[in-house]
Amino acid sequence: MLAPVTDTDGSPFWQYAAQGELRIQACADCGELRFPPRPCCPHCQSFASEWRQVSGHGRIWSYVVPHPPLLPDYAAQAPYNVIVVELADAPRIRLVGNLVTEAGAPLDSLSPDRVRIGARVQVVFTDTGLPQWILERP
Incomplete structure (x- = not known):
């Protein structure tokens, strides 16, 4: 990584x-x-x-699903998602990250077909402090 x-x-x-x-x-x-x-x-x-x-709540503003050829360290996990999150309490602020199933999960832990523009997300952090995103539960 x-x-x-x-x-x-x-x-x-x-x-x-x-x-x-x-x-x-x-x-x-x-x-x-x-x-x-x-x-x-x-x-x-x-x-x-x-x-x-900030709260760490937001919504998916945009996303992409990269496919190989990629950097060698990431090619084994492809396809995976890269999302742009618009923060709920700061809508002009947008952060880039990955939508995963839980904190620290691999980049390919969530099927790319589950990613939707407008989906509500919540920030989580890996053990090393990398922000990731999970779908908010209703």
Whole structure:
């Protein structure tokens, strides 16, 4: 599995994820949420920031199902899904991940035909702090 590439601006995201928390960078002056993390607020140009916890609920905004040829580490799990999730409490924020059956499940644990745009999802975290998504239960 590939490890996330971290930088100064994005490393808090991964530190919170390792603790099982989904947090999004926000401007400490105007309050606007932003993702991906960056040093300056695109709305007010402030360099002050903070990290706000969000609910982790969202809906599938888009998705793709890659098929081989892929990176060798992923080819054995294909086909699998890659989803774009629009956060419920921050609709302009969209995160990329995988829809799985449970936290830490393999990428191919959920049949691609179960993925639907608009489906409600909830974030879960692997043992290493990687955010994944599961279908919300009604």
